[in-house]
Amino acid sequence: MNHRPLGTTGYDVTEIGLGTWQLGGDWGDVTDEEGRDAVRAALDEGIDFLDTADVYGDGRSERLVGDVVDEYDAWDDVTVATKAGRRLDPHEADRYTEENLERFVDRSRENLGVDSLDLLQLHCPPTETYYRPETFDALANLRDDGKLSHFGVSVERVEEGLKAIEYPGVETVQIIFNPFRQRPANVFFREAKRRNVGVVVRVPLASGLLTGALSRDTDFPESDHRNYNREGDAFDVGETFAGVPFEAGLTAADELGAVVPEGTTLAQFTLRWILSFDAVSTVIPGSLNPEHIADNVAAASLPPLSSDQFQRVASVYDEHVREHVHDRW
Template sequence: METRHLGRTGLRVSRLGLGTLTWGRDTSERDAAEQLKAFLDAGGDLVDTADVYGDGRAEYLLGRLTDGFVPRGELVVATKAGSVADPERPHDASRGHLLSALDASLARLGTDHVDLWQVHAYDPGTPMEETLHALDIAVSSGRARYVGVCGFCGWQLAKAAAWQLAGPGRTPLAGTQMEYSLLQRGVEREVLPAALDLGVGLLPSSPLGRGVLTGKYRRGTPADSRGASERLARFVEPYLGDAAARVVDAVATAADGLAVTPLQVALAWVRDRPGVTAPIVGARTAEQLAEALSVEDLTLPVEICRALDDVSAPEHRYPDHDWSTL
């Protein structure tokens, strides 16, 4: 698998990442081991997790698999901190919480450092400079090699990245993680331009439109799908409307013409967008992951990319500032 630099840093990662959102919850240790083996065999190395995935079980499971099963040096381990199980304050990016969470993550992962440590979400209750100072401490103490953020909107990312570039001793942001797919192109309005300008690599989450771009929902909701799950149905539902259906149909048509699957078309499209370093792909089984990994040999023709761009084009409606006709 090809590798790419994460932003303007020396860190190179595989151009697909393995997500662990369901590990320790819907994905068993055996299935996780099979996924990790398939990912490594395909040349992948970036594994993305978080302290809240499975209430910490995803990190613990990844730690078990890297203890004797996979040499630690073969993985680029990325984790996150800042999300908490508190409905009154779902995000805590204070310096104290973040650094305590990092120590707990390292213990579960069974390692003395992570390769990429990310703030899981913007916390309006904490000054941003305090949040970013925690990232500097993590790097200077050796507990993290590189740092990034997740879910920051355009101005938040621009402010954070500019702050880190403005002073000596601060660690530049290497990456930002945000949902990006043919069904969700909102990052193109401000997040992606900010990332490109400031040298921050984009790690798209949900690159398959929460599973909808695989085409599995074209004729209804499969009983074993996320859309049929009581816990995840609301996660999928926004992408089951008529507008999304038109995009899915276009993806399926392109897939038929190329003799590949809709999943491969949708994943190749987002993987090769400007500014993208590595889409994060999650799967329940090694078989599902294998289809995603097979996209390595696929490059979409320019004509198909343009057609998909057109059918999925978002409406970025900025206010009209030309008052000359009034």
Template structure:
């Protein structure tokens, strides 16, 4: 396992490849998940040296946090495991709404602590903004929890640049998580420069663009899940993206790696991106994700990949 890195200006040190756990107990997100397989995914990650686990209340809901808590308990404690979780979702009359109010965020942290069977959370994100709560007030509530020792760092996820600026009014935001990949690069226009300027770490989700950047699809591929409605997987856009992915195969071959490893390694060369959290449904996928760390890209290769996906 590679040397640990620090997340932004926090005192959290994590492995550059972590584990996203939306498929661990995320029965509302993926069909036919098995809880014991989910536990084994987490066990395997920890055994392989990964110390950074990313979860959320809404994965399940609640079940992902519960399974992680069970694995940590069976191991006899936290040791150096860094846990990130998220809150904001609330069920009202069977419907999901977002709530960033200080009272609800405080309640969310307490609930996560119980499910994770721990007395502190390393990184707690506001998962999505709501429509009403001033963002600096929401983050201010998390700052109080940080001062009380309930959380160690504060994150926001899926915030616009204006919402991020408001949230960071007092300089309390440590980490931003948002969608970003070689195909969807809009965050380079605002969020990433702001994060760099303010010492905030950025953690991308969907880094492989729902598998499109994994190098495993051909032009005749068909999809029956949400990708069937995703414009990236349709018509000329799909063909153009596959052509770009094909240009990475030579680099991957030279490295003895898969296209996905090259893509993930490229993100780790970016300013403010300290760590990645690829997911896994099966234990063997955890080990495969770690192969990213054996890929060393030259400056010329980094620039070439950048040019391919800017075209």
């Protein structure tokens, strides 16, 4: 699998990484061994970028990732990114203090079993946080103290990403981008590339809508965010189905399916579409299924999309999706 530079971090990472939200919860019941097997499958497929967070299962995802990377003795070969901030209660900008961030960093270091975090990302903090230079000074201090090597942000909105990269220490931005969330491809990607900021794409498959495997009859478990967060009751609704109403998303996914070449899945087509944008450093689809992980990796080797395919994707977006998401995120 090809590698791309992750901004100025010095890390070259695989085009397809692994998101590990599923390992912690919010996607139905998962055993520890199922979680470990997913990470093992990713490493066996050559993936060397793993993304987790301290709130995924209250640290469970971090611990499972750390277990497997240690089992494979792969700490020198794998980049592990984690996130911090969502443990704050209340989750307010003025609570992103150095004291709180250091406490979270120390807990993540313990969960992962490392002395220093490869990459720490603020975990979708309130918009006001990006206007508090002292928060980014705190991250720089933790880096200088050796508790983390690099830092970045995970954002909900394009405007937050643009503000974040004004701070010189921010080396990466994680953002939602897929055929149902196209706005980042405009100004944000251009600015990120100009400043040599790494871009990590999350929710690439729109919580499964862009796999083609969901239908109007799909029944999600009670503990699955695709059940309880469709209206944004638990966290930003843009994290669930990329913010697209489920019915509209199914219709759009059906139309996109007609564009997919024979022998390619909708998920693979989607990942190949995302990787067509050279500002993207890596894409982090999440999965517990080893076969799906292998299929995701295979997407990186597909031939480039044609201009007609790009136009068809744009048409589906304009007709079915744009009104729901474009001006919101």
